[in-house]
Amino acid sequence: MIKAVLVDDERPALRGLEFLLKKYPEILIIGMYTNPLKAIEEIGQLKPQVVFLDINMPQLRGIDAASSILDTSPDTDIVFVTAFDQYAIEAFELHALDYILKPITPHRLSKTVERVMQKKPIVQERGDRILQIKCLGCYKVAWENQEPIKWRAEKTKELFAYLLQNQGRDISKDELLDKLWEEDDPDKAIRQLYNGIYYIRKALEEYGVDRSLISISSNYNLKLGAVDYDVRRLYELERSNHADSLETLEEMEVIYTGEYLEGEDYQWAYFERENLGKLYQQCLIKLSRQYIEKKRFEKAESKLTKVYIKNPYEEIVTELLLKLYMETGEKSKAVRHFNSYSKLIKEDLGIKPNDKLYELYQSIK
Incomplete structure (x- = not known):
């Protein structure tokens, strides 16, 4: 049974849609509203699977109402119903499941109901799987042990990566255009942005990703649910109370399977790539100290x-390598490493090893 809510400021239109939908035993109407503000307030508790929403209402634009509905009930699908078609692009940007023009015909409504019914079992079939998002090393979004999502275009793939990097915050349209379409004609860039958001949502839907796992608001705010996202997990471990424990450091090393968005030439990703690389290096240094203390020299x-x-x-x-070779009595390794290091910094930086390193080297010689 599909739970549905109907919202239209015109009561005759509301009753007409109710009449058409009652012919479908699969649809259960659990709420009808002429006031969109009241609908938004109650939909958070009702949690319908689909809302049929008029766009052109005096109290609140349907586009804005839909955005509020998705914020409170991200699993809800939106079907826009209107007599005007100029809102079509904006509606699809918000990822409406469908867009129906008034007057609604039974034939056209049947296609919408079919789409709703087709989508419902997808989530149920995928519900027990783990969605993995990998940005360290190979960049991909995939159900565990399954083929990853195939993005429609490289720019769609990049747009998702940018939203992902900035997850949890509202992003302005100007920021996205500046970062991803800086050299394009403004009108063309806006169309590409709208299309990109639409095709991201379409790809996620067709892959069976529920909005409770990944949702994108009208403010381009990407929110993640219970997904296995490697970058998020790495930061969680780094900020945890046991960040310096051996177990945590070893898990961090396992997670870092390669550079951030490795192989992707995204200029905006440079600083995050550098930060994560430094975090990984510090992790290895901390690990090596613990291994030295535990006499696990290899x-x-x-x-x-x-x-x-x-x-x-x-x-x-x-410094740590020289101390390690001192512990293991491997004098020749210490000398080779120090000489190699000294030559490198002289040729590249024009400097010599600091006094501490030189004294350590002398004590080994």
Whole structure:
């Protein structure tokens, strides 16, 4: 049974839609409103699966009402009903399930009901699966152990990545146009933005992703539910009360499978890529210290070598490697590393090792 709410400021239109929908035993009308403000207030408790909503109402524009409805009931589908078609683009930007022009014909309404019925079982079939969002290494959105979403275009894929990076905050239309379509004609850029949002929502819907997992508001605010998002998990661990525990650090290392949005040439992602890379390096350094304390020298050397390859100028890495080789009695390794490090910073930076490193090296020699 599909629970539906009808909203139209014209009572005859409301009754007419009710009459047409009562021919479908699958549809249960649980509320009818001529006042959209009252409808918004009660829909949060009713949690209907679909709302048939008039766009052109004097108290509140249907587009704005739909945005408020999705904020309070993100799993609800919106079907716009109106005598005017100039709102079509804006309606699809908000990701309406359908858009029906008045006067409504039984044939046209049957197509809408069919769409509602087709969508309902998708969520149920996917409900016990884990949706994974990977941005560290290969960028993809996929159900666990399934093929990932195939985006309609590269720009659609980039737009989703930008919304994801800025999840939880409202984003202005100007910001999106500036970041993703800076060199395009303004009118063309706006159309591409609207199309991009529409195709993101369409791709998520067709892949079976419920709005309780991923939703995008009319203010381009992307919100995540119970999904396995690697970047979010990495930050959660880094901010936790046990961030420096061995178990947490090891989990952080496992999560970081590659650079942020690796292989994607998104200029706006540069700083986040740098920040996450530094976080990963600090994680490896902390891990190596703990491994040295626990006499797990091979593991410590492995982590420090990884950091050295990524950032050979980090003095603490060379210091820890020299101390490790001192502990293990591997004098030749210490000498080779120090000489290699000294040559590198002289050629690249025109400097010598600091006094602390030099004294440590002398004590090993």
